[in-house]
Amino acid sequence: MVRNLVGLKARLTWNGIRDDTQRRFGFPIATLLLGGAGWYLANGYLEAAEGMSPVALANLAGWGALLFFAAWVTLPVIIFPLDENLDPQQLAVLPITHREIVTGLAVASFVAPATVVPVLVMGANASVLSEGWWMVIPASLVYLGLLAVGSQLFSAAISAILRTRRGRDIATFLILGLAAGSFFAYRSIDGAVTEIGVAAAVTSHPIIDWALVIPPVAAQRAIVEAATGDPLGALVFLAAAGLGLALLAGLWRRLLGWMLTTPQEGSRPAARARRSGFTSGLWGVVPTLSRKELRFYVRDPRQRLVWTGTVIFVGLAVAGTVMGTTGFFDIRDNDWAPLMAPVLVLFVGLPIALNLFGWERNAASYLFVLPATPRQLLLGKNLAVATALAIETVLLALLLSLFTGFWQWTWLVGPLAVSAIGCQLAVGNFVSVLTPLRLPREGTDVFAQSTEQGCLAIVSQTLSFFTIGLLLVVPSSIMALTVSFGRPIPAWFAATAAVAWGLLVYGVSLWLSSKLLRRRLPEVMAWVQVV
């Protein structure tokens, strides 16, 4: 059965590359990018391990195994998901047990370009701990199993949380916790390494001693013990890692069983919306389309998750304020700190602003058969994104003003936000029309998105963000000369120039992208529709 599922995954991947233009380009790009990342990590590990004492090396190996595991498990959810073409819902109707589904999905998850990363890192690990050669293969296999099962379990847990209304309500706090926790962890590690160096930092925090209760570290310790000539110890830690793997797999199996038999709870529309539909309030093509979008921001769990991304910055701002005034988040002494809000919020809206039609999924064919002009379609969607970004900008600016106690430049947030939002929408319209991204079907797994699309999304979003940054050089330079460097430019001029620049860039983009959309409407629909 496992062989069948691996074969199925390989066939789906190959067919995708053969028949889907997006994947044909995405697959090699993804493999190259991931290969580069794996090479960088493996090289970094080899360099850090050079000349280390056995104790330091053991702890470096332990920390490396733990951090790689944590990143592998969480990154698909936070940044881009792993390839998950095998939908458990479809497998559930076949005469196979949940145990077989779990095993099959775990093994099949390695039929993806991302596999190149652990392979390269584990190759480096085997080279560093070459004296334990006989344990490298079994322990690495258990570690790979932990990566696969841990990643699937984490994604499934987040999906399960988002399936229930209550879960969706607490998802915001989960993100806040993850953001603040990651930042604290990053600052702690960075602080220790900068202060006393890698070898001393890992030795003073001996993670390897906790191996029995942390399965990925146990797998690594098995190799370490073998390398230090303790075969019995190596076998004990291999067994501990294996037990951890079995426990995680069992948890995943239970969760999967629950998800396969529990339907997703829909959002409840507000009572007022239930009564009056769209007829209370603004009417007309653009406002109604915009209101439809805004309702989806609230009702679609994925979109809601995107918009609650602002809390990441709130979490980082709080953590930065608590941790001290040095480093990246040195915000407490700057009277212009609130002006960071429009720029920070741009990160939040990217997945929606750069993929306006992808979120329509199959309903694109409904929208595109309605007699709205391409300009009206873009305007309606832009108005919704701008509204959401404006609300989040105002809230974040107020919070930053409260944290720092500086209110002098808070009013300039408005004009800068118009400029920033205008530039983001300008780039977003082009990207949405030229390279729309297909989003996964709503249903069993909200993170079911292929790696190459995730990578394409990253490439496209990075390039777009770079372009948005370039466009923002003009207003941000003017703002900088208004609030700093001797303040040679009066504030009223900066405000007017920022607004004018934002509107100009947006206007030109709207005109051009409307023309493009008119030509490419069927292509956009074909790209975003979920098969």
Place this chain on the structure above:
Amino acid sequence: MTQSLTDEPAIDLVPSRPAVWSRGLVRKFGKTTAVDQVDLSIMPGEFYGLLGQNGAGKTTTIKCIVGLLRPSDGTVGIGEFDTWAHPTEVKSRIGVLPEEFNLYERLTGAELLDFTAAMHGLDKAEAAKRRNELLEMLDLGNAGSKLIGDYSRGMRKKVALGAAIIHRPPVLFLDEPFEGVDAVSARLIRNLLQQAAAGGTTIVFSSHEMHLVEKLCTRIGIMVEGRLTIEETPEGLCKLTDRDNVEDAFIAAVGGEGVDHLSWYETSSG
């Protein structure tokens, strides 16, 4: 004064010109030709049944005409407008009931009807009135405030039909309107379509329910492997194929009278 479904459609088409037309329509997907040189001329007020086996090219043809799929060759249009030269004018004159349920799952039925009405330029009061009447007539009164994602198949079909006709289009495209709906809903949809047809609406209808095709359609077009091979009245089709009813006539016309049993199912155990 508001109009009912049996009044003349809000936007008239010229009676002497085809309401729906295609000239040399070709649509290819790679090396496969899904629609091959299709010439259609459907006159205003016709109830036209577009029939064919799965994969014959019916849905592709409809998608090309309504502006969702660009033809590889040929022209298509509604009344005096070419779909690809005047997309907005064409789309304001049509209502589409898609084969798949590509609706907004996270809107309520009432919201979907309002949204569609607003996009077609209806004023707010008229939209509210039509929405309420439609929900009542389609037996969705209580479900109007539920999300479409929570609807049954039949309810989705009904609300999609409501959205297709809320602006009283002169041309309606219906892809499998009776597929998967219960008998009560099917009767309701049928009555609604007959009212619309009686009011002069041109209906292009694709279905595998041959008894309904026979009952409703004034003319039938049969597609085989992307080509429009026969255009006849239901009676004319029966006469042409020497069959008693449209179902038998259709099967004879598409050459579907082949092997109809499985050898390995004839024994009692496998």
